[in-house]
Amino acid sequence: MARITASVYTSHVPAIGAALDMGKTHEPYWQQVFQGYEYGKQWIKDNPPDVIFLVFNDHATAFSLDMIPTFAIGTATEYMPADEGWGPRPVPKVIGAPDLAAHIAQSVIQQDFDLTIVNKMDVDHGLTVPLSLMYGQPQAWPCPVIPFAVNVVQYPVPSGQRCLNLGKAIRKAVESYDEDLNVHIWGTGGMSHQLQGPRAGLINKEFDKAFMDRMIEDPEGQAAVPHIDYVREAGSEGIELVMWLIARGAMSDLAGGPKPVVKHRFYHVPASNTAVGHLILENQQK
Ligand code: DHB
Ligand code: FE
Numbered sequence: 001m002a003r004i005t006a007s008v009y010t011s012h013v014p015a016i017g018a019a020l021d022m023g024k025t026h027e028p029y030w031q032q033v034f035q036g037y038e039y040g041k042q043w044i045k046d047n048p049p050d051v052i053f054l055v056f057n058d059h060a061t062a063f064s065l066d067m068i069p070t071f072a073i074g075t076a077t078e079y080m081p082a083d084e085g086w087g088p089r090p091v092p093k094v095i096g097a098p099d100l101a102a103h104i105a106q107s108v109i110q111q112d113f114d115l116t117i118v119n120k121m122d123v124d125h126g127l128t129v130p131l132s133l134m135y136g137q138p139q140a141w142p143c144p145v146i147p148f149a150v151n152v153v154q155y156p157v158p159s160g161q162r163c164l165n166l167g168k169a170i171r172k173a174v175e176s177y178d179e180d181l182n183v184h185i186w187g188t189g190g191m192s193h194q195l196q197g198p199r200a201g202l203i204n205k206e207f208d209k210a211f212m213d214r215m216i217e218d219p220e221g222q223a224a225v226p227h228i229d230y231v232r233e234a235g236s237e238g239i240e241l242v243m244w245l246i247a248r249g250a251m252s253d254l255a256g257g258p259k260p261v262v263k264h265r266f267y268h269v270p271a272s273n274t275a276v277g278h279l280i281l282e283n284q285q286k
Helices: 014-021 028-046 098-110 125-135 160-175 205-217 219-223 227-234 238-249
Strands: 003-010 051-056 071-074 116-118 145-150 182-188 261-271 274-282
Touching: 003 028, 003 125, 003 160, 003 238, 014 028, 014 125, 028 125, 028 261, 028 274, 051 125, 051 238, 071 098, 098 145, 098 160, 125 145, 125 182, 145 238, 160 182, 160 219, 160 238, 182 238, 205 219, 205 227, 205 238, 205 261, 205 274, 219 238, 227 238
Parallel strands: 003 182, 051 145, 051 182, 071 116
Antiparallel strands: 003 274, 071 145, 261 274
């Protein structure tokens, strides 16, 4: 049977991708960001997943105001890096896992979550920057990825509670797949940031640190926090953080298992306009 063994959480700032692509990682400004991912890069070499279920948000790249799916699962065989206005990032195409993705879609929809099925989609910085942070600049991404897009761009957005419950349903779906696969689930986006309006540049370290504490210790409590609190406290783009709750909901402790082990925790301000947060949680082996 397939199993979720770990969850990885990270911000997805586009300027981080640009810094990598343009060879600026050793500049002092960027060094401070990238050193926070050195542990994760070694950890993922030592604990390679067979498949990554990658929860991210599209930034009006694949979807526009014409069509706004709340939750969309990628069932395609491959996904090309998107052109976000400066050409596509020079990163490998993303190979999908269509059989597992179709199984998860079937199971999660039958568990009463309405997913949009996506058979063709380009993937923007929301997906490619987390891959770059964890894997650097390989010729090909080391494993297949199931992209799972969440609408956190256009209101109304899903609640934290719904995201946590969806994570629980994804865990059940993965565990009902026959093949022996080691699956990682990633929650991406955040942390506090606001890109427009009078509060542009807002960062709230206290909110971010409390969020990370509760992601570890009290995800059910964090799930009860209403969307308006994210926007007030963490800025209009801080709402991206609800995606972390999907990954967290898929961890074993929320299905009666032991608490996950915190393998790594990193927080840095700023990268571009954003507070950068990164966590790695591992399920304890039974
Ligand atoms: C920035 C952050 C984001 O999450 C994003 O999607 C775009 C830009 C930024 O900090 O510049
Ligand atoms: Fe974003």
